[in-house]
Amino acid sequence: MTDERGAGRPGRILTALLCALTAAGLYGCSGPGPSEPSPTPTPTPATTVPAPTPTPATTVPAPTPTPAATAPAPNGRSPFTGLPARPAPVLAVKLDNVPAARPHTGLGAADLVYVEQVEGGVTRLLAVYSSRLPELTGPVRSARESDIALLADFGRPVLAYSGAQSALNPLLRAAPLDLVTETTTPRAFLRSPDRSAPHDLYLRPARALAAVPATQDARDIGFRFGPAPAGGRPVETSTVRYPAARYAFTWSAADRAWRVAMDGREARATDTGPLTPETVVVQRVAVRPSRFHDRLGSVSPYSETIGSGTALVLRDGRAYEARWSRPSAASGTTFTTPSGAPLPFAPGQTWIVLAPRT
Template identity: 35%
Template sequence: MFPAAARRIRSGRRTPGGAALIGAGLCLGLGLGLSLGLVGCSAPVPEATASADPTPQPGIMPLRGTPVDPSRAEHPSLAVKIDNHPAARPQLGLERADLVFEELVEGGLTRYVALWHSDVPDAVGPVRSIRPMDPEILSSFGGIVAYSGGQPQFVAAMRASPLLNVVFDDDAGGLFVRADDRDSPHDVVLAADETVTLHSDLAPPTGQFDYADSAAEATASLAGDPTTTIVTRFSESGGRAWAWDPAATGYLRSQDGAADLDSTGAQLNATNVVVLRVEVDRGSDVPRTILTGSGTAWVSTGGSTMPATWFKDAAAAPIRLADAVGATIELAPGNTWIELVPTDDGSVELVP
């Protein structure tokens, strides 16, 4: 058992009182069957800086913030490129991921980069090809990345990252299979637990975010404004929404106006929803999210949302979240989805 006396070392200061809730993007009628009341506008980026590295939190799962016997955390994280085409849903094992990044790809669609460490399933998928922003998203975690291939220049960049690459095109050990009940190319499945076991000599991940001791003590719970629904658009092709559910003590996910279900038939949910407004390089037919620098963000926990600034100094640096005075924001222990919403063609709407 983990030591009951193990506590986190705090970093930064919480902002007292309620924080002003500012939306972002254009006012769009999303047609999601939601009662949308507050329409977002662009928010200024505070002139603040965050600490360079997450605060050490011994006895805590680094990607989830939950207590753990340290011996159970001594294995690498597994990042997998996961399909989000309608034909790929429901995905396998996505509900057990610690972190999920949603990013824009071609045709206005999105794909996921999901990371598992605290709870690695037997199988995850459907696995798809790598994209140019993935090395920038994943380099700070180390460990393993699995994908089905990709354009040569994108694969080369991923192989040059600090992660061990496990690629469907090169698989000689049978770690990937094609599922009989799914159509190609939405049918590639990875033996996730076996992959991690085979490479258990790799180091565990370092923390990405800071975590409070409980959801009630998370920064957004203390300093945010009530928010029932978070609606994001990555393009004109479709929208997704997160609705706060007090009974589930989490946010329930919808896509294109329908509940987004996991492989068990339950609605996908998140303890924390973090929205980052990001620049997108559209100089080729494959859009590339830019995830170094800083920008506007919103952090939602426990039914409340607060504005923030995100910082990422380099590909190998973690994302830092700071409040209006530069103090590090602490998330609630649990899983987190990070929505990388384009500044040019995306929008964010926050509903009180």
């Protein structure tokens, strides 16, 4: 990993991650019962993690084929990026995104990044990996009810997260998800001495996938990739606002991608530098209160990703008005032009910003 000394705590970017699995207080989740559980790890001797190889992400080797509800995308291309890729399982990781959790690690290797609103009007990220796996990703945080419906598009993915409030746990266990937490799979996680709890938990993606005995390969979730359609309007910067968070996506002709800024600061990954998705989808959704709340009594928002609505698709320096449709939890999400034609994304990483409809 590259030492990005300009971001985060000066001069310290996870070069000495400890395997001591310190139980830390987790933000954000408690219902009427106990708060989000802190895992109780088995103490192990502290060790220094060797410096990783310069390659920030590794290609996932072809796994043993397993039956899937829907066939993988044809033509040897990833259904999430439109780029050449071998069939591989899907790992979704819930990431912290308050300023103290930045810069992230491993985010540049994600195929897809979802932005979701949580308590207090801030956001968290859901990074989806399949084509490539970084050595580490994080900081990892807790799951929300919205994740269950959102991930139903993917068949039965692996979900790695730090925990959840007790009332939500039965719903997570009943969902078509293979769950990986610090409690169930301690060897897949690390605690960083460079971050304070609860922003110090990191995942080893390869170990997380290895802990699941049978996984499903990535499958078509409705996205289409190809040349830019006619129309659209030139855009230099597009901004999305949440009650307590702000995202700006600025077109970089040199990168042929969008530079991401969060709350007015450039977003970077510790291992790959600036975050530069090729496509950004501002998916306008209804955000309603859920039946869950955090330990301070703030109600957890629920982002509705089943149904239909409008969207703004940013690609190649242009903005395209679109419509999104997802009739059921098991169906994919399609994006079309106002006339109903499929609206293709630019091949590469895509960010899907679940923006409040209002």
